[in-house]
Amino acid sequence: MWSPDLSLRADPGYGLLLVALHLVAGVALWQLAPWGLALLPLLLLGMGVTVAKHSLRVLARSPVRVRLGVDGWYLQARNGAATGPLRLHSDTRLGVGFIRLSFTAGGWRRRHLLLTRTMLGREDFRRLQVFLRWCPELQQALGSAGQPASAGSCSDQASAP
Incomplete structure (x- = not known):
């Protein structure tokens, strides 16, 4: 089993999606001038950390x-x-x-x-x-031998072609 x-x-395509979503949020902040403009550096920092951690997987906690x-x-x-x-x-x-x-x-x-x-x-x-x-x-845990805790009806499903 x-x-x-x-x-x-790493998934660069997912990184591009994250950048696009952050840019949409940036456009929304741009509309909230002058407060929105003050928050743009935080948005850019957040975008960089998010892409590095979740898409490129280069940070220590990724x-x-x-x-x-x-x-x-x-x-x-x-x-x-x-x-x-x-x-x-x-x-x-x-x-x-x-x-x-x-x-x-x-x-x-x-x-x-x-x-x-x-x-x-x-x-x-x-x-x-x-x-x-x-x-x-x-889905919650394996048995002590490293096999699924119960054989159930799906014992061969995940290995089927």
């Missing part, structure tokens, strides 16, 4: 790996720091070209991770979509 252990790569472990999901940053165990929240969404993973550590605070085909590769992206859609009983 396939279980998620994914290395994340997530570069996501995996499902024995006791939950783990995120690993570029600097080696691991966050987890996390639980997959029901706000997780599957799209045609993206997957938004929403995690919670037990409290009210959530962590979202947007994944694209370019970040994962076509095959890992497809397998993760199948796993999230067809294996809801297996």
Whole structure:
């Protein structure tokens, strides 16, 4: 049975989308003169940090790996720091070209991770979509042997072509 252990790569296309969205926000701030003009440097700084962290993955806290472990999901940053165990929240969404993973550590605070085909590769992206859609009983943790906690009806779904 396939279980998620994914290395994340940079996605320049996603970076361009983030830049475009920040530019739209910049145009809106431009209309709020003079207060909007004072906020433009903050917008540009935020754009740079967002693109560097989430698209290019060059900052120390940029997530570069996501995996499902024995006791939950783990995120690993570029600097080696691991966050987890996390639980997959029901706000997780599957799209045609993206997957938004929403995690919670037990409290009210959530962590979202947007994944694209370019970040994962076509095959890992497809397998993760199948796993999230067809294996809801297996999404929270693996068993002690590193296999899914229960075999369920989806044991072969994620590995099917």
